[in-house]
Amino acid sequence: MSSTILTPSDELKGQKFIITGGGIGGASGALALALRGADVTLYERAPEFKEVGAGLQIGPHGVKMLEKWGLKERVIEAGYLPERMQFRDAVTAEPILTMDFGEDFQAHYGGQYLVIHRSDLLAILVEAAQEAGATLHNGVQVTGADTHEDGVTVHIEHLAEGTTEDVEGDILVAFDGTHSVFRKEIVQDEPVPSAYVAYRGTSTLPDDPDMKDLKDVVGYIGPRCHFIQYPLRGGELLNQVAVFQSPRYLKALTEGTEVPEDWGNNEEFKNAFDHTNEFVQGRLGSMWLNTWWQMADREPLDNWVVSDRIIVMGDAAHPPLQYLASGAVMAMEDAECLALYASQAAAKGELNWGEVLADVSAERAPRCSRIQTTGRFWGELWHVDGLSRLIRNETFRQAERSGWYPYVDWLWDYDADRREYLKDPSKGELPEALKEWEYNIHKVITQREEGRSAEELTI
Amino acid sequence: MSSTILTPSDELKGQKFIITGGGIGGASGALALALRGADVTLYERAPEFKEVGAGLQIGPHGVKMLEKWGLKERVIEAGYLPERMQFRDAVTAEPILTMDFGEDFQAHYGGQYLVIHRSDLLAILVEAAQEAGATLHNGVQVTGADTHEDGVTVHIEHLAEGTTEDVEGDILVAFDGTHSVFRKEIVQDEPVPSAYVAYRGTSTLPDDPDMKDLKDVVGYIGPRCHFIQYPLRGGELLNQVAVFQSPRYLKALTEGTEVPEDWGNNEEFKNAFDHTNEFVQGRLGSMWLNTWWQMADREPLDNWVVSDRIIVMGDAAHPPLQYLASGAVMAMEDAECLALYASQAAAKGELNWGEVLADVSAERAPRCSRIQTTGRFWGELWHVDGLSRLIRNETFRQAERSGWYPYVDWLWDYDADRREYLKDPSKGELPEALKEWEYNIHKVITQREEGRSAEELTI
Numbered sequence: 001m002s003s004t005i006l007t008p009s010d011e012l013k014g015q016k017f018i019i020t021g022g023g024i025g026g027a028s029g030a031l032a033l034a035l036r037g038a039d040v041t042l043y044e045r046a047p048e049f050k051e052v053g054a055g056l057q058i059g060p061h062g063v064k065m066l067e068k069w070g071l072k073e074r075v076i077e078a079g080y081l082p083e084r085m086q087f088r089d090a091v092t093a094e095p096i097l098t099m100d101f102g103e104d105f106q107a108h109y110g111g112q113y114l115v116i117h118r119s120d121l122l123a124i125l126v127e128a129a130q131e132a133g134a135t136l137h138n139g140v141q142v143t144g145a146d147t148h149e150d151g152v153t154v155h156i157e158h159l160a161e162g163t164t165e166d167v168e169g170d171i172l173v174a175f176d177g178t179h180s181v182f183r184k185e186i187v188q189d190e191p192v193p194s195a196y197v198a199y200r201g202t203s204t205l206p207d208d209p210d211m212k213d214l215k216d217v218v219g220y221i222g223p224r225c226h227f228i229q230y231p232l233r234g235g236e237l238l239n240q241v242a243v244f245q246s247p248r249y250l251k252a253l254t255e256g257t258e259v260p261e262d263w264g265n266n267e268e269f270k271n272a273f274d275h276t277n278e279f280v281q282g283r284l285g286s287m288w289l290n291t292w293w294q295m296a297d298r299e300p301l302d303n304w305v306v307s308d309r310i311i312v313m314g315d316a317a318h319p320p321l322q323y324l325a326s327g328a329v330m331a332m333e334d335a336e337c338l339a340l341y342a343s344q345a346a347a348k349g350e351l352n353w354g355e356v357l358a359d360v361s362a363e364r365a366p367r368c369s370r371i372q373t374t375g376r377f378w379g380e381l382w383h384v385d386g387l388s389r390l391i392r393n394e395t396f397r398q399a400e401r402s403g404w405y406p407y408v409d410w411l412w413d414y415d416a417d418r419r420e421y422l423k424d425p426s427k428g429e430l431p432e433a434l435k436e437w438e439y440n441i442h443k444v445i446t447q448r449e450e451g452r453s454a455e456e457l458t459i
Numbered sequence: 460m461s462s463t464i465l466t467p468s469d470e471l472k473g474q475k476f477i478i479t480g481g482g483i484g485g486a487s488g489a490l491a492l493a494l495r496g497a498d499v500t501l502y503e504r505a506p507e508f509k510e511v512g513a514g515l516q517i518g519p520h521g522v523k524m525l526e527k528w529g530l531k532e533r534v535i536e537a538g539y540l541p542e543r544m545q546f547r548d549a550v551t552a553e554p555i556l557t558m559d560f561g562e563d564f565q566a567h568y569g570g571q572y573l574v575i576h577r578s579d580l581l582a583i584l585v586e587a588a589q590e591a592g593a594t595l596h597n598g599v600q601v602t603g604a605d606t607h608e609d610g611v612t613v614h615i616e617h618l619a620e621g622t623t624e625d626v627e628g629d630i631l632v633a634f635d636g637t638h639s640v641f642r643k644e645i646v647q648d649e650p651v652p653s654a655y656v657a658y659r660g661t662s663t664l665p666d667d668p669d670m671k672d673l674k675d676v677v678g679y680i681g682p683r684c685h686f687i688q689y690p691l692r693g694g695e696l697l698n699q700v701a702v703f704q705s706p707r708y709l710k711a712l713t714e715g716t717e718v719p720e721d722w723g724n725n726e727e728f729k730n731a732f733d734h735t736n737e738f739v740q741g742r743l744g745s746m747w748l749n750t751w752w753q754m755a756d757r758e759p760l761d762n763w764v765v766s767d768r769i770i771v772m773g774d775a776a777h778p779p780l781q782y783l784a785s786g787a788v789m790a791m792e793d794a795e796c797l798a799l800y801a802s803q804a805a806a807k808g809e810l811n812w813g814e815v816l817a818d819v820s821a822e823r824a825p826r827c828s829r830i831q832t833t834g835r836f837w838g839e840l841w842h843v844d845g846l847s848r849l850i851r852n853e854t855f856r857q858a859e860r861s862g863w864y865p866y867v868d869w870l871w872d873y874d875a876d877r878r879e880y881l882k883d884p885s886k887g888e889l890p891e892a893l894k895e896w897e898y899n900i901h902k903v904i905t906q907r908e909e910g911r912s913a914e915e916l917t918i
Contacts, residue, residue, distance in 0.1 A: 091895075092891075092895075094891075377846075380846055381846065381850065384846060384847070384850075386896075386897075387836075387839055387840065387843060387847060387896060388843070388846060388847040388850060390892045390893075390895060390896055391840065391843075391847060391850045391851050391854055392850050393892065394854050394892065395850055395853050395854045395857060398854065398857035398858065398861055399857065401861055402857055402860055402861040432551075432553075433849045433852065433853065434849075436550075436551075436849060437845075437846060437849055438845075
């Protein structure tokens with residue numbers, strides 16, 4: 001079998017890229033571009049490269065990309081290859097869908113399924129980008145940029161020194177996160193809170209009598225909440241996430257009153273899992289209580305191009321809800337897509353930056369929009385109650401019996417190199433069933449705008 | 460292939476059966492018992508044998524029974540053998556599940572799927588019962604009965620003459636419908652209205668340009684309504700049923716105010732299908748407007764035995780909602796089960812009526828309870844909205860792909876002769892998923908009893 005590892009090239013030699021944002025997306029961008037010989041400078045505002053949160057999941061399409069970048073062994077060593085993903089009903093603990101990540105899966109998708117600590121993945125990407133020749137700076141805030149005929153003038157601020165500077169580049173790639181400076185130049189939107197909040201926690205796994213045999217990603221999905229467990233760091237660490245709908249956020253939203261800043265606080269967490277099975281309830285004691293994540297996304301964006309020399313990527317372009325576990329991989333795909341299209345154009349001697357960025361946006365925006373919207377749907381599907389929950393469980397059981405690949409192929413069987421969405425823009429369209437679906441948060445907002453009373457609102 | 464037609468016998472010769480109620484159940488009882496040589500007298504209150512309504516559906520288990528009674532050719536000639544049952548989403552008209560009633564189906568269930576006009580089926584059963592030697596009287600009301608050591612004294616009233624009489628029998632079988640006189644001796648309950656109302660209509664089929672190719676049972680299922688079409692009488696007649704949730708009934712129920720007697724009236728019908736596709740809306744003009752059926756059932760009953768000599772059967776024992784299209788077949792099964800168990804006991808010389816009736820009740824009550832409860836569930840599943848509707852549609856599509864027989868085997872693959880529920884009482888239990896489900900009407904009543912306000916009630 002021929003290696004699928006990318007041979008470093010100099011196709012982008014002489015092209016100066018400035019990246020703002022040193023998260024997983026920015027570091028991936030620095031790596032992917034540097035591997036093509038580009039001159040890459042990355043600026044990260046924080047004093048060190050660090051990710052908040054704990055575990056993240058990388059589907060086979062992401063693992064293939066890490067393999068291409070020469071990092072497969074390193075991420076597998078640092079992370080964990082779960083044997084299966086188990087969905088269980090959180091009320092009864094009954095398994096309703098088990099997705100096997102064994103040989104058949106790996107043959108079908110050409111990659112493994114990986115879970116890894118966010119910080120570990122970031123550290124590997126940062127190190128690899130530096131090895132590939134990228135220059136990464138901490139403590140620098142990119143505050144703006146001016147596009148001109150030959151490139152882009154980027155305004156930066158050295159935060160510790162309090163000094164500002166202008167740097168020149170051919171391209172500015174804004175991986176500057178959900179509160180992006182550059183997204184504002186495309187759209188002036190606000191995050192869309194989902195009314196759900198996440199508590200996380202990690203603990204040592206081998207000492208945990210109930211958990212020591214855990215080899216899977218296990219998700220207990222239940223009315224208005226869910227709970228996820230999986231091993232990290234070769235099985236040394238247990239990662240747990242408990243997510244629930246905040247009654248106080250919901251109340252404020254439906255009544256049109258001020259949203260309390262601390263929605264989803266410990267008080268709410270205390271009762272949020274009362275209707276779940278005893279096992280889940282018994283696990284909640286080990287979650288961190290000092291921090292919780294109020295979960296939000298933004299509306300999908302159909303264009304990421306700020307100018308012929310500036311593009312937004314990663315969470316700056318498409319912050320998702322976390323239900324499809326695709327945020328990190330989307331950002332990695334963005335990075336690889338940009339590096340790929342640029343190097344391919346350069347190799348042909350046709351490097352026109354306006355065209356490259358337009359192509360990248362046309363390939364990536366519809367895919368990421370679809371992931372964002374499907375993520376919202378997937379989340380609501382996890383959290384249904386009553387009759388809907390019973391139908392959902394049956395749908396999951398049927399998917400296990402009849403084969404679940406068809407539901408996931410669009411997500412996990414993707415390669416930007418195939419220019420799938422460019423060739424067939426209809427791939428970006430939602431399936432019919434999803435077109436008819438309306439996000440609960442949208443429904444509430446619409447109903448409020450129509451002047452309906454709080455009693456009539458449902459979520 | 461050996462004939463599956465029952466050879467008339469004299470196993471019950473000398474046993475005098477009195478049947479009250481001359482609907483499909485009573486007529487089936489008269490036939491099944493007369494075929495075993497019993498002395499059968501049936502009393503029907505109405506001046507003629509007549510069924511209200513129009514078409515009814517007979518699953519393969521029912522067709523097998525009609526075959527056993529020697530009526531297969533007659534019912535097929537009078538009715539119609541649909542090629543398939545199509546479920547479509549009423550909003551989009553998209554087919555979501557098509558159940559083929561062809562060779563594979565017939566081999567699996569040992570019978571065809573039949574639809575027939577209620578009056579036609581009743582006429583055939585009445586005629587066959589008379590041919591078999593049963594005596595059927597109209598205009599006679601059975602008002603009560605006294606059990607004694609050797610049998611039962613039945614009190615009857617000749618309605619035209621206004622005279623009363625006592626008649627003696629060995630057994631009284633009360634097929635006297637949902638407002639049964641004898642059910643009251645077991646339980647003093649009331650019908651449970653479902654908040655749904657049915658409009659029906661028949662019209663000539665061959666002249667109907669949109670419908671002349673109809674060869675299937677087609678059900679459009681949609682939020683809070685459904686619409687069903689199928690041919691009758693060899694394709695000469697079109698049968699249509701339009702069912703919807705009555706907003707006025709619902710309002711009265713949730714607000715605890717008086718229920719208007721005419722709930723589901725024409726005014727409500729006018730707007731009830733506004734959210735369905737144009738085809739369905741265009742068909743509603745041909746429904747009868749003078750009569751509508753307020754749909755109700757009763758709580759399942761776990762014992763049908765009034766005394767060692769009296770049993771309730773058919774709608775008197777288990778009036779269902781119509782969603783599983785099983786009301787008529789259940790009554791036919793009851794009839795055959797009684798005749799079968801009695802004749803088998805008699806053939807062995809062990810005819811103890813107390814034991815026979817207890818066995819019949821033990822075999823039939825759990826099955827019919829399960830059909831009643833599953834019918835409620837099935838109806839709610841048809842009428843869901845929003846996300847639930849999309850999941851339901853997917854579940855239906857999956858069932859078509861992976862095979863839907865497993866969902867229906869319990870219903871359509873049944874023969875009282877196998878004494879399935881007697882041998883294994885757990886067969887009468889609901890599947891786990893259904894145990895967790897709660898009927899909407901029950902939820903509303905519970906919530907009202909708990910004193911919740913109307914705004915908080917959902918249905």
